[in-house]
Amino acid sequence: MPPLPPVTLTDVREAAARLKGVAHRTPVLTSRTLDGLVGARVFVKCENFQRVGAFKIRGAYNAAARLTPDQLARGIAAYSSGNHAQATALAARELGTSAVILMPEDAPRSKMAATAGYGAEIVTYDRYTQDRTALGEALAADRGLTLIPPYDHPDVIAGQGTATLELLEETGELDAVVAPVGGGGLMAGSAVAATALHPGVRMIGVEPEAGDDTRRSLESGERVTVPVPRTIADGQAIATPGEITFGINQRLLDSVELVSDEEIVAAMRFAFERLKIVLEPSGATGLAALLAGRIGKLPPRVGVIASGGNIDTARFTALLGAEGSTAGR
Amino acid sequence: MPPLPPVTLTDVREAAARLKGVAHRTPVLTSRTLDGLVGARVFVKCENFQRVGAFKIRGAYNAAARLTPDQLARGIAAYSSGNHAQATALAARELGTSAVILMPEDAPRSKMAATAGYGAEIVTYDRYTQDRTALGEALAADRGLTLIPPYDHPDVIAGQGTATLELLEETGELDAVVAPVGGGGLMAGSAVAATALHPGVRMIGVEPEAGDDTRRSLESGERVTVPVPRTIADGQAIATPGEITFGINQRLLDSVELVSDEEIVAAMRFAFERLKIVLEPSGATGLAALLAGRIGKLPPRVGVIASGGNIDTARFTALLGAEGSTAGR
Numbered sequence: 001m002p003p004l005p006p007v008t009l010t011d012v013r014e015a016a017a018r019l020k021g022v023a024h025r026t027p028v029l030t031s032r033t034l035d036g037l038v039g040a041r042v043f044v045k046c047e048n049f050q051r052v053g054a055f056k057i058r059g060a061y062n063a064a065a066r067l068t069p070d071q072l073a074r075g076i077a078a079y080s081s082g083n084h085a086q087a088t089a090l091a092a093r094e095l096g097t098s099a100v101i102l103m104p105e106d107a108p109r110s111k112m113a114a115t116a117g118y119g120a121e122i123v124t125y126d127r128y129t130q131d132r133t134a135l136g137e138a139l140a141a142d143r144g145l146t147l148i149p150p151y152d153h154p155d156v157i158a159g160q161g162t163a164t165l166e167l168l169e170e171t172g173e174l175d176a177v178v179a180p181v182g183g184g185g186l187m188a189g190s191a192v193a194a195t196a197l198h199p200g201v202r203m204i205g206v207e208p209e210a211g212d213d214t215r216r217s218l219e220s221g222e223r224v225t226v227p228v229p230r231t232i233a234d235g236q237a238i239a240t241p242g243e244i245t246f247g248i249n250q251r252l253l254d255s256v257e258l259v260s261d262e263e264i265v266a267a268m269r270f271a272f273e274r275l276k277i278v279l280e281p282s283g284a285t286g287l288a289a290l291l292a293g294r295i296g297k298l299p300p301r302v303g304v305i306a307s308g309g310n311i312d313t314a315r316f317t318a319l320l321g322a323e324g325s326t327a328g329r
Numbered sequence: 330m331p332p333l334p335p336v337t338l339t340d341v342r343e344a345a346a347r348l349k350g351v352a353h354r355t356p357v358l359t360s361r362t363l364d365g366l367v368g369a370r371v372f373v374k375c376e377n378f379q380r381v382g383a384f385k386i387r388g389a390y391n392a393a394a395r396l397t398p399d400q401l402a403r404g405i406a407a408y409s410s411g412n413h414a415q416a417t418a419l420a421a422r423e424l425g426t427s428a429v430i431l432m433p434e435d436a437p438r439s440k441m442a443a444t445a446g447y448g449a450e451i452v453t454y455d456r457y458t459q460d461r462t463a464l465g466e467a468l469a470a471d472r473g474l475t476l477i478p479p480y481d482h483p484d485v486i487a488g489q490g491t492a493t494l495e496l497l498e499e500t501g502e503l504d505a506v507v508a509p510v511g512g513g514g515l516m517a518g519s520a521v522a523a524t525a526l527h528p529g530v531r532m533i534g535v536e537p538e539a540g541d542d543t544r545r546s547l548e549s550g551e552r553v554t555v556p557v558p559r560t561i562a563d564g565q566a567i568a569t570p571g572e573i574t575f576g577i578n579q580r581l582l583d584s585v586e587l588v589s590d591e592e593i594v595a596a597m598r599f600a601f602e603r604l605k606i607v608l609e610p611s612g613a614t615g616l617a618a619l620l621a622g623r624i625g626k627l628p629p630r631v632g633v634i635a636s637g638g639n640i641d642t643a644r645f646t647a648l649l650g651a652e653g654s655t656a657g658r
Contacts, residue, residue, distance in 0.1 A: 014507045027356050029378070048605040049358070049605055053605065098478060168583055269642050272607050272645070273607075273641050273642060274383065276378055276606060276607040276608065276638035277606060277607065278601050278602075278605040278606065279605075309605035312602050313598050313601055313602060313649045313650075314650075316601070316646075317645075317646045317649065317650040319644045319645065321642075321643075321646040321650055
């Protein structure tokens with residue numbers, strides 16, 4: 001029998017208290033069109049409206065806020081080319097300390113600029129020849145910084161779980177909660193919160209087809225590594241589940257479903273044309289699983305975490321432009 | 330001295346009561362990035378999340394709901410190629426009656442399909458050879474239908490004013506309210522509500538440069554007609570202000586500012602990349618005026634009506650795609 005999960009509903013609630021005034025309480029959208037298409041009442045938790053444009057600030061801030069005054073004074077660090085970079089930078093600024101973010105030298109200029117805009121120092125590396133984990137640990141050791149991991153940490157998991165805690169506070173009991181799975185932090189935190197509040201809830205993770213490491217790991221009963229995923233869902237291009245996150249997800253998830261890149265693009269278009277919201281590919285995978293019928297027959301009331309909206313118009317256009325519109329067809 | 334406005338705060342409040350459970354109470358978004366850029370605290374009333382994707386349901390439903398049972402039983406009609414078509418169709422369905430919508434035969438298929446999807450009958454005409462007003466009146470007379478005008482009617486104006494009533498209920502007193510001006514119904518209703526509640530509020534309309542009929546009319550002191558406007562802001566491609574709307578706007582507006590199509594596209598991009606919301610061109614003109622500095626120095630607290638989000642990804646891509654992204658530059 002695996003050990004008890006190291007994260008509890010109390011941890012998530014304490015994280016929520018810490019995040020008050022820092023993270024937005026994001027809106028929950030509903031759409032009669034969506035409900036009609038999927039045959040259930042769907043509640044979309046819009047973390048694309050979160051600060052830094054994604055749920056990541058919840059975990060990063062919660063973890064940083066739990067450091068000792070000494071640790072905090074020395075500063076924090078992260079390695080990320082994505083939303084966790086901006087989240088760690090903003091967490092540092094909110095807590096009055098400094099952040100160093102290790103980013104690949106070919107990361108998008110817009111993400112570097114946004115991270116620097118929060119006052120973080122950016123250190124670049126060559127992602128083809130250098131190992132970011134070793135570099136990050138060396139950097140943190142040299143400078144006395146504390147690394148804030150992107151998902152595999154109890155405080156990060158508890159922080160991410162506050163998104164689903166808020167969702168359930170707004171909707172009341174749900175029959176199922178659907179969330180994207182990358183490293184598994186959002187999913188694990190969500191599962192801790194939801195199953196503690198409503199033991200009968202179905203917890204459904206969604207991965208891109210090319211990044212099905214958590215699904216395969218659940219099938220194998222142990223963490224497996226898949227080839228580096230090639231998918232438009234860059235926030236889920238992760239080859240191995242986290243250790244702590246997998247331990248929780250193995251215990252609390254009902255299933256992990258897969259979606260294709262084409263289904264993700266269709267969900268992004270649906271979000272744009274019908275919900276009038278912007279979702280990045282990873283932020284749309286939960287919705288994609290619903291719209292593509294990947295979950296099978298849905299129970300009456302389903303929550304879905306739309307986890308982020310960080311995509312610029314150029315990339316959006318590149319992803320959707322060639323295929324034209326399906327609105328109203 | 331012009332006659333007293335035929336629409337009062339009481340009318341707007343009664344419209345709000347009628348719209349309860351029919352129109353969404355749309356969210357008000359704020360953005361630190363936006364506030365920093367324009368130097369004011371800005372409250373964005375998101376009517377892009379409204380049913381039918383725009384504020385138009387407010388006025389159409391309020392006007393239809395005020396008909397006698399006999400009138401209602403015979404059915405309602407509208408001529409519109411835009412959001413008012415869908416709004417009238419939905420209003421009819423909500424009130425348990427039928428709607429006939431006169432649309433140009435070359436209207437976008439998606440708008441026709443959406444209008445038909447609400448159960449309306451669509452009658453097409455050739456916009457190059459036929460006069461839609463005459464056609465609409467003949468159709469209504471033949472079939473005993475009541476025409477629901479798109480803006481120039483007290484009940485439509487009162488309905489549209491509920492958007493600003495809700496905004497002020499949420500924000501409390503504002504120093505200025507900025508709204509797009511097409512036929513002038515949203516602006517007039519907003520001005521009635523806002524100036525009655527807060528007599529010191531500045532009411533600022535925004536028109537596309539090519540459709541500056543209300544601005545010119547205010548300068549002339551009487552309604553003038555401009556050449557058929559060529560602008561991407563199709564909801565504001567109107568050549569002459571309404572008679573009732575102009576009477577109200579002449580009395581209650583402080584100014585009307587103009588924005589270029591380029592400024593509208595830039596505002597749509599900002600809404601997408603920073604606010605993570607989808608705005609159609611007309612829905613973005615208020616935001617465009619703020620971002621382009623068209624209003625001059627802003628007072629501390631400014632509300633802006635983002636009036637609609639009906640644009641498909643193909644048109645969005647066509648408008649923004651060629652120019653690439655400015656995110657993070």
